[in-house]
Amino acid sequence: MTFDTLLVGEIxxxxxxxPVTPKEIxxxxxxxxxxxxxxxxxxLQISISGDGCEFYNISENNEPLYIPRKxxxxxxxxxxxxxxxxxxxxYGENISPILFLLKSKDLKNWTPxxxxxxxxxxxxxxNIIDVPTWVxxxxxxxxIIACLDHNHHWVEIHPLSDDxxxxxxxxxxxxxxxxxxxxxxxxxxxxxxxxxxxxxxxMGFNDIKSINIHMRSSKSLVSGWSLPRVLxxxxxxxxxxSVSFIFLFDGTLRYNISCGNSLQYKQWxxxxxxxxxxxxxxxxxxxxxxxxxxNWAEIACIKDPDAIKSLSDAGLLRLII
Numbered sequence: 001m002t003f004d005t006l007l008v009g010e011i012x013x014x015x016x017x018x019p020v021t022p023k024e025i026x027x028x029x030x031x032x033x034x035x036x037x038x039x040x041x042x043x044l045q046i047s048i049s050g051d052g053c054e055f056y057n058i059s060e061n062n063e064p065l066y067i068p069r070k071x072x073x074x075x076x077x078x079x080x081x082x083x084x085x086x087x088x089x090x091y092g093e094n095i096s097p098i099l100f101l102l103k104s105k106d107l108k109n110w111t112p113x114x115x116x117x118x119x120x121x122x123x124x125x126x127n128i129i130d131v132p133t134w135v136x137x138x139x140x141x142x143x144i145i146a147c148l149d150h151n152h153h154w155v156e157i158h159p160l161s162d163d164x165x166x167x168x169x170x171x172x173x174x175x176x177x178x179x180x181x182x183x184x185x186x187x188x189x190x191x192x193x194x195x196x197x198x199x200x201x202x203m204g205f206n207d208i209k210s211i212n213i214h215m216r217s218s219k220s221l222v223s224g225w226s227l228p229r230v231l232x233x234x235x236x237x238x239x240x241x242s243v244s245f246i247f248l249f250d251g252t253l254r255y256n257i258s259c260g261n262s263l264q265y266k267q268w269x270x271x272x273x274x275x276x277x278x279x280x281x282x283x284x285x286x287x288x289x290x291x292x293x294x295n296w297a298e299i300a301c302i303k304d305p306d307a308i309k310s311l312s313d314a315g316l317l318r319l320i321i
Contacts (some may be wrong), residue, residue, distance in 0.1 A: 024249040026052040029076045030297040032064045037092025041071030050320035057289030066110040079134040080307035090129035097127045106314040113168040126150035131191050138199045154179040154187040156222050181225040193245035204245030213240045215276045233270045233279045244299045256299045265293040
């Protein structure tokens, strides 16, 4: 055997043993417990997946990764920005229409940043904020959209700087803007999620009664949204809660849906390669490593190489690779 042969063999072994960095990873964010956030103390829980179907608890136990001082964490959603995972969440009880921001290096240890008020308190009324989510626009700027539960108006707020170091000061955030359609009417609807493809915003949402799911599109996040197009996925239930609407690395549109939250504790996804004109058969989603049934989870597709490296540095990819 020659030296060249040995060298080739070593190169082949080195190549075969080198782990492959995935192009996308799925993270699911939800609050602990089987009930609603206002029913009991709730905290942050996260699961990770390589295929978007089988998810695994990132914690070594079933305790929440983070729980607010007064409990009642509701509807968490997380993005990666400049080396930090940054979470927005709302509060479960009818106290004040406020969002909360926190940051983390490893998804497990969280530091509060600030709170953001979306409107004045409604004395004795419904002050809950529903499903706040991050949206990154085509220019890389960050926004939060959320629903004012008392009237189901959808609103937007964004930082005045792209530097997350400034986000801990509520004065460095914009005023709240109501989102409108092509007729200038306020968007009044249920759970709504937005992602971007080729410079266009696409929105998936359920109506307030959770009977149907719909889709809109717009060149602007806060205005000009098209009139809703009813979608017709194949599924036996007649109750749909939208729980995230995302484009995958290859451009496929994926819609994550649940069956009325805690009605049946089921969540599944469908996908489309023609922007929602036709849909795949439903695929059920499973979460492993929890001692309770998951009734709701927002799912994000992580495509940023720096974010995937952060997951690797935190030792989380070992759960799925």
